[in-house]
Amino acid sequence: MLITNAGLVDGRTVDCRIDGERIAAIDADLDPAADESVIDAAGKLLFPGAIDAHVHFREPGYSHKETWTTGARSAAAGGVTTVIDMPNTSPPTTTGEHFDTKAAAASKACIDYGINGGVTGDWEPDSLFDRPLCALGEVFLADSTGDMGVAPDDFADAVDRAVAADVTVTVHAEDETLFDDAARDGDAGGAGRAANADLWSTYRTAEAEAEAVTYATEVGQETGADIHIAHTSTPEGIDAAVDGGATCEVCPHHLYLSREDLDDLGTYGRMNPPLRSEQRRKAVFERVADGTVDIVATDHAPHTREEKDAGLWDAPSGVPGVETMLPLLLESARQGDLSYERVVDLVARNPADIFDLDSKGRIEVGRDADLVLVDPDDAREIRGDDTHSKCGWTPFEGRRGVFPELTMVRGQVVYERTPDESNVSDRGADDERFGDVAGENVRL
Numbered sequence: 339m340l341i342t343n344a345g346l347v348d349g350r351t352v353d354c355r356i357d358g359e360r361i362a363a364i365d366a367d368l369d370p371a372a373d374e375s376v377i378d379a380a381g382k383l384l385f386p387g388a389i390d391a392h393v394h395f396r397e398p399g400y401s402h403k404e405t406w407t408t409g410a411r412s413a414a415a416g417g418v419t420t421v422i423d424m425p426n427t428s429p430p431t432t433t434g435e436h437f438d439t440k441a442a443a444a445s446k447a448c449i450d451y452g453i454n455g456g457v458t459g460d461w462e463p464d465s466l467f468d469r470p471l472c473a474l475g476e477v478f479l480a481d482s483t484g485d486m487g488v489a490p491d492d493f494a495d496a497v498d499r500a501v502a503a504d505v506t507v508t509v510h511a512e513d514e515t516l517f518d519d520a521a522r523d524g525d526a527g528g529a530g531r532a533a534n535a536d537l538w539s540t541y542r543t544a545e546a547e548a549e550a551v552t553y554a555t556e557v558g559q560e561t562g563a564d565i566h567i568a569h570t571s572t573p574e575g576i577d578a579a580v581d582g583g584a585t586c587e588v589c590p591h592h593l594y595l596s597r598e599d600l601d602d603l604g605t606y607g608r609m610n611p612p613l614r615s616e617q618r619r620k621a622v623f624e625r626v627a628d629g630t631v632d633i634v635a636t637d638h639a640p641h642t643r644e645e646k647d648a649g650l651w652d653a654p655s656g657v658p659g660v661e662t663m664l665p666l667l668l669e670s671a672r673q674g675d676l677s678y679e680r681v682v683d684l685v686a687r688n689p690a691d692i693f694d695l696d697s698k699g700r701i702e703v704g705r706d707a708d709l710v711l712v713d714p715d716d717a718r719e720i721r722g723d724d725t726h727s728k729c730g731w732t733p734f735e736g737r738r739g740v741f742p743e744l745t746m747v748r749g750q751v752v753y754e755r756t757p758d759e760s761n762v763s764d765r766g767a768d769d770e771r772f773g774d775v776a777g778e779n780v781r782l
């Protein structure tokens with residue numbers, strides 16, 4: 339297959355030949371062979387497939403929220419060609435046997451995936467490290483969905499094991515002892531409690547994040563571990579990660595939403611760590627735009643509407659995001675708030691480097707043909723109804739995103755949207771098609 343006249347983020351316009359699963363040639367002018375299919379990409383941008391290093395695809399155990407089929411389709415429709423899945427499923431991915439159960443579920447995905455191992459008081463590191471893990475984590479320094487919080491000493495022991503196995507440790511960094519319990523205990527409750535969603539941000543303090551990041555990086559420096567801090571939500575957390583020699587990640591919701599959105603979102607804006615002030619959000623965005631932050635990943639954490647329609651203290655934490663990450667970043671690039679090169683660094687190049695995905699993350703001869711074709715001017719309204727996650731809602735309703743027209747995993751088309759000239763239509767089932775390629779574990 340030949341993709342012709344494709345714009346790359348470095349400013350070149352190239353033809354790109356795909357042979358089997360790999361990129362075979364990139365040149366200004368390649369002649370199509372007699373039997374070669376050609377995609378004319380004139381006016382379009384070609385990106386390396388995005389790598390979402392932080393998703394919760396929920397199987398096994400919570401397939402009413404998401405499955406590997408629906409999660410992977412949602413990813414493909416958003417230009418994500420590789421995901422790394424977190425261990426807070428049921429059973430949790432804390433033993434070799436439980437890893438195998440998840441691997442069987444993941445084999446239904448139409449995109450590639452890594453499976454992380456998890457840590458609890460009764461995990462089985464021997465059997466777990468025997469399996470093809472992508473990374474260890476997220477290791478929860480505070481309880482979140484799944485109640486997998488670990489004590490600091492258990493964390494340090496787990497990091498030792500990860501160093502011995504030469505595996506990166508992804509950390510959920512919040513220090514529960516610094517939560518503002520008075521915010522929770524003082525809430526009068528009663529009707530309309532969901533309107534108090536801002537209390538979640540008061541409760542899970544910014545200090546709790548910065549303190550836990552510092553602790554995790556200290557353990558990392560003592561042991562020589564590669565520490566990756568998940569979902570940093572504050573400038574203080576990001577700076578503590580950088581100062582401590584760790585890599586760090588920011589989620590789209592902490593980039594594009596703040597406490598000011600909670601009146602509208604209610605419990606649909608409850609996640610861990612929580613939304614922060616508009617001032618902090620801007621400081622986080624600056625650090626993403628200027629290269630301080632290593633990656634953007636989604637923490638795609640779907641829950642059903644029924645589950646979210648509860649009082650603030652009962653609703654589950656987490657929001658979906660795998661389908662809207664690249665579209666939101668491309669809209670920021672369209673607006674001039676981020677460079678296209680930076681977008682590629684954040685969602686492809688850097689996650690590939692941090693998680694040792696050697697065949698991914700760059701458009702280069704010999705690498706996997708994980709590719710995303712985009713019309714950079716085609717911004718559309720984001721609507722939960724149009725997304726493919728089983729949960730069917732998005733915290734970004736009504737915002738704009740630049741969605742892919744075509745997504746390819748190792749040379750196979752996994753998502754295609756028929757281009758629509760009117761530029762005002764929705765994305766909808768009629769003009770979309772999914773391929774049924776089986777994804778592969780990136781560690782096999």
Ligand SMILES: NC(=O)N[C@@H](CC(=O)O)C(=O)O
Nearest residue numbers: 394482483609610639655656
């Ligand atoms: N972020 C969240 O609020 N929720 C995540 C768990 C997590 O990443 O902490 C989930 O699995 O629902």
Ligand SMILES: [Zn+2]
Nearest residue numbers: 476482510610
């Ligand atoms: Zn987390």
Ligand SMILES: [Zn+2]
Nearest residue numbers: 392424476637
């Ligand atoms: Zn998470």
